[in-house]
Amino acid sequence: MGFFSRLKESLTKTRKNFVEKIETLVTRRRAIDEGFYEELEEILIGADIGINTAVEIVENLRAEVKKRKIDDVETLKEVLKELICNILGEGGASTALNINEDGLTVILVVGVNGVGKTTTIGKLAYYFKEELGKKVLLAAGDTFRAAAIDQLEIWSNRVGVEMIKHKEGADPAAVAYDAIQAARARRSDVLIVDTAGRLHTKSNLMDELKKIKRVINKDMPEAPQEILLVLDATTGQNAVSQAKLFGEAADVTGIALTKLDGTAKGGVVISIKNALKIPVKLIGIGEGIEDLRPFEPEVFAEALFPVNKESA
Known part of the structure; x- marks a missing residue:
């Protein structure tokens, strides 16, 4: 099964909670009136697109x-798809991972426990x-739990990649520093640094995250190239x-949005992008090792809004 087919399959629950309800609305209401708009807004909110984004x-x-003098409700589906595509962006640099083609790329990965960070x-x-033929090095910066290092x-x-680790309880910033030195010595292309699965309400842990970033930036002023936040799509608006x-x-x-295959709340992708202006760069569509892929807005929209109901 190709990637597009897997993506479309992973969005099945979201489609049932979102697109199919719009299909029903269009079939039931043949007029574009205030009642139509109100019901559409309710459907969008129910799909975890968020109140503000739904209203917009x-x-x-x-x-x-x-503007277009539309009086056919069927035409609205394509217009709605266009509007959502516009929110998600047209792809390209905005959703692509920032890669340093002339040297080491450093990626710092953050997020709370249980979202699938490791x-x-x-x-x-x-x-x-x-996929890209890069030499990768991992850094076990979550030193609070021995299990995190083991995982x-x-x-x-x-x-089949190397990893830099210290013992449990070590300074995570020291792990990051040593990992950068090792990445240079081993001529790695990409260094991915794990961090503790911290609660965003714990200020001391957030301070530590800032320290890791400072240490990386001091040694490599242009790094980290990416600070990726891992979010669980099944949590809906909590992810926002x-x-x-x-x-x-x-x-x-x-943002790397995981577990899209297990939720009806895939609309949160739209809410995140519209409300926070933080691009979704990766999506997880299954449990397979190859099921984390770059996020492509146009492809996502095509998978969410199939050309016809038979293709859904």
Whole structure:
């Protein structure tokens, strides 16, 4: 099964909670009136697109209907798809990972416990190694839990990449520093640094995250190239709250959204991008090692809004 087919399959629950309800609304209401807009807004909110984003989409849809003189509800589906595509962006540099083509790329990975952070790191290492042919080094910066170090080591062995680790309780910033030196010595292309699965309400842990960033930046002024926040799509609007707080504390440059295959709340992708202006750069669409992929807005929209119901 190709990637597009897997993506479309992973969005099945979201489609049932979102697109199919719009299909039903269009079939039931043949007139574009106030009742139609109100029901559409309720559907969007129910799909975890968020209240503000839902209201904005409906208002923009009203404007397009007036501008284009649309009186056919079937036409609205394509216009709605266009509006969502516009929110997600047209792809390109905004959603692409920032890669240093002339030297080492450093990626700092942050997020709360339970979102799939370690798994995401392992799959990202696999992507860089197998898809892009990069030499990857991992850094076990979550020194608060011995299990975190062990879990990352399992992934490093599985993917076939090296890892830098200290003992449990060590200074995470020291791990990051040593990892940069090792990456240079080993001529690695990509260094991925894990961090503790911290709660965004713990200021001391956030301070530590800033320290790791300072240490990396002091040794490599242009790094880290990416600070990726891992979010669990199944948490819906809670993911948006996490993104907001992490974005303020850690200067997040991109989001890796996991577990899209297990949720009806895939609309949170739209909410995150619209409300926070933080690009979603990676999406997890399954448990397979190859199921973490770069986020492409146009492809996502095509998978969410199939050409016809039979293709859904």
